[in-house]
Amino acid sequence: xxxxxxxxxxxxxxxxxxxxxxxxxxxxxxxxxxxxxxxxxxxxxxxxxxxxxxxxxxxxxxxxxxxxxxxxxxxxxxxxxxxxxxxxxxxxxxxxxxxxxxxxxxxxxxxxxxxxxxxxxxxxxxxxxxxxxxxxxxxxxxxxxxxxxxxxxxxxxxxxxxxxxxxxxxxxxxxxxxxxxxxxxxxxxxxxxxxxxxxxxxxxxxxxxxxxxxxxxxxxxxxxxxxxxxxxxxxxxxxxxxxxxxxxxxxxxxxxxxxxxxxxxxxxxxxxxxxxxxxxxxxxxxxxxxxxxxxxxxxxxxxxxxxxxxxxxxxxxxxxxxxxxxxxxxxxxxxxxxxxxxxxxxxxxxxxxxxxxxxxxxxxxxxxxxxxxxxxxxxxxxxxxxxxxxxxxxxxxxxxxx
Ligand SMILES: Cc1ncc(COP(=O)(O)O)c(C=O)c1O
Numbered sequence: 310x311x312x313x314x315x316x317x318x319x320x321x322x323x324x325x326x327x328x329x330x331x332x333x334x335x336x337x338x339x340x341x342x343x344x345x346x347x348x349x350x351x352x353x354x355x356x357x358x359x360x361x362x363x364x365x366x367x368x369x370x371x372x373x374x375x376x377x378x379x380x381x382x383x384x385x386x387x388x389x390x391x392x393x394x395x396x397x398x399x400x401x402x403x404x405x406x407x408x409x410x411x412x413x414x415x416x417x418x419x420x421x422x423x424x425x426x427x428x429x430x431x432x433x434x435x436x437x438x439x440x441x442x443x444x445x446x447x448x449x450x451x452x453x454x455x456x457x458x459x460x461x462x463x464x465x466x467x468x469x470x471x472x473x474x475x476x477x478x479x480x481x482x483x484x485x486x487x488x489x490x491x492x493x494x495x496x497x498x499x500x501x502x503x504x505x506x507x508x509x510x511x512x513x514x515x516x517x518x519x520x521x522x523x524x525x526x527x528x529x530x531x532x533x534x535x536x537x538x539x540x541x542x543x544x545x546x547x548x549x550x551x552x553x554x555x556x557x558x559x560x561x562x563x564x565x566x567x568x569x570x571x572x573x574x575x576x577x578x579x580x581x582x583x584x585x586x587x588x589x590x591x592x593x594x595x596x597x598x599x600x601x602x603x604x605x606x607x608x609x610x611x612x613x614x615x616x617x618x619x620x621x622x623x624x625x626x627x628x629x630x631x632x633x634x635x636x637x638x639x640x641x642x643x644x645x646x647x648x649x650x651x652x653x654x655x656x657x658x659x660x661x662x663x664x665x666x667x668x669x670x671x672x673x674x675x676x677x678x679x680x681x682x683x684x685x686x687x688x689x690x691x692x693x694x695x696x697x698x699x700x701x702x703x704x705x706x707x708x709x710x711x
Contacts, residue, residue, distance in 0.1 A: 322429070325448045338666060344698035346685040347666045349491065349642060353689075355610050356555045357596065364595035372591060380587040382579045384411025384562070387594045392548065392562045399523070400537040408566050410574055413585045415521060415549040415561040419446040421581065422482070422517055422545060422563075425573040427452050432480040434472060434514070436464050438673030438682070440491045443484055443519065455480055456676025461636070463487060463497030466504045473512045482515040482545075487535060489522040489641025492673045492684035496639060499532045506535055509542040515570075516540075519547045522641035524607055527615030529639045536564065543567040550593055552642065553607050560585065560593045614642060614688050617695060621687040624699035630706055635685075642688040645670070651709055652680040660705035665698045 338345035368376050383389065389406040397404050412418040419442070427433070429451035435444070437456035444454075455476060458468035464485055473480075485505075487497035497505065509516050518535045536546040549561035565571045578584070597603045618637070621644060625635050635646040646667075648656070654669040670682025690698060 322449055322451050325451050327445065327448060340664075342664055343661075344665045344690060344694045344701065346687070346690065346698060346702075347668050348689060349686055350689040351552055351556065351610070351642070352613060355613060357606055360602070360606075361555070361592065361596055365592050368588075368591045368595050376588050376591045378587060380584050380590075382575050382584045384409065384585060385587065385590045385594065387598075388560070388562075388590045391594060391597060392564065396534075396536065396546070396548070396564055399531070400534055402537060402539075404564060404566070408564050408571065410563045410565065410571065410578065411585045411590060412561050412563055412578065413582060414551065414556070414559045415519065415547045416442055416446065417559075417578075417581070418547045418561060418563045419443050419484075419517075419519070420449070421574050421577045423447045423450045423452070424577045424581075425570070426481045426515075430478075432476065432478060434469070434480045434483040435675055436485050436490070437676040438492055438670060438679070439484070439675065440486055440519065441668075441672055444673075444675060447484075454675040456674075457483075459490075459493070459495065461495060462501060463490065463495050464501065464505060466501055466508060469505065470508050473508065473514065479512075480514065482517050483509055484517040484519065486519045486522075488520055488532070489525065489638050489643070491522070491641070491643055492668070492670070492682075493645040494636045494638030494641055494643045495645075496532065502532065502535055503538055506538040506540050506542070506544075510540050513542060515543040515545065517545045517547065521547075521549045521552050523548075524553055525611050525614060525642070526640040527611055527618065543570055545570065550597075553610065554593065554596065558589050558593055560589055611640070614640075617687040617690070617692065618644065620692050620695045621685065621699060624696045628700050628703035630703065630710065633706070642686055644685050644687060646683050646685055648681050648683070648706055650681065651706060653683040654680065656683075656705060656709050659708055660702055663701045663705045663708075665701040665705070667702070 338347060388411050389409040392409045393404045393406040423446050427450035432453050432455050433447050434455045434457060436459050455472050457472055458465045489496055516535055520534055536544050546564040550558055622637050632649050636644050638644055654671055657669055668684040671680050687695060
């Protein structure tokens with residue numbers, strides 16, 4: 310059989326699968342002298358390697374083969390209880406461990422949500438711009454998007470209302486990242502949170518709240534997750550250990566209070582991978598079960614990122630040509646730079662030659678063609694490289710403008 314006739318047998322949905330620019334770019338960044346603001350990698354020097362080694366040792370001594378056996382699809386009881394308690398603390402409500410589904414990275418959670426809700430041609434409501442990985446996950450289900458405007462306070466409720474009033478067919482859910490959004494770093498303001506929940510309630514639209522960065526706040530006061538608000542519209546909350554512990558563990562969770570949705574998710578997860586790794590779940594739980602040490606660890610990450618965000622913002626103010634604007638996020642791992650009249654996808658070619666890379670903003674938009682934005686990651690570079698990288702980037706912009 311030739312390669313061409315084999316390709317002809319692929320499912321139609323594969324035509325919607327796009328190569329991720331980010332993954333492609335990560336290949337370029339393997340060169341040691343390239344400074345990357347492109348990926349979304351946490352700082353590896355903050356991974357608690359020693360404590361994880363000790364936790365692994367304790368799990369093996371205490372549980373032995375039980376930690377290596379198949380386990381239930383929903384996740385090990387210890388992990389589900391830990392997630393329910395942590396969210397109860399953050400939200401002020403009371404969540405039961407029953408509502409928790411452990412998943413293999415929140416990326417899997419997004420895929421499972423797509424799998425249970427989306428038929429070809431269905432619509433999903435997204436912030437514009439929105440997280441590229443979510444778009445990729447939903448694309449596999451041949452989805453179309455309705456986009457909602459955003460500003461410095463996150464999603465604009467009036468725009469959401471307008472979109473929902475006009476929507477035909479009616480969308481299946483709203484996907485949003487309310488805290489320190491990927492890609493813009495912006496946060497949905499406290500005032501808008503309840504409004505968004507009420508609008509979705511009014512229209513009967515489920516909400517998928519993706520919150521990988523909520524615990525990485527540098528300044529200001531914590532805002533309640535949308536999950537905190539009582540709502541007749543189902544809220545599917547997605548959290549992850551990737552940014553507060555280590556992404557290689559692939560431990561993440563969904564909290565879903567709606568029983569019917571949860572049942573479908575369990576069935577979809579069973580078909581996908583039976584369950585998340587038993588061993589990883591036990592080690593993760595063993596590590597986080599010393600609550601004070603874990604909280605101190607999360608604070609240390611936030612402090613380091615706060616410092617790096619500050620260094621990047623200062624360098625941008627110092628080196629960038631006039632007219633360049635940037636966000637100054639109060640948490641998370643990304644900031645967003647707008648370079649008026651510059652196509653940042655073209656700029657990337659020049660900047661890569663100057664050995665600094667970023668993600669062009671156009672990749673995150675599904676509603677409009679916006680070419681003058683770029684996402685910069687500040688968690689994964691040293692202070693020295695952040696300054697040097699921003700200086701190189703400013704130089705690349707000047708070359709482009711010539
Ligand atoms: C908004 C958002 N959702 C989900 C993910 C995926 O995280 P995980 O490692 O839990 O799959 C990321 C990772 O960058 C993200 O930024």
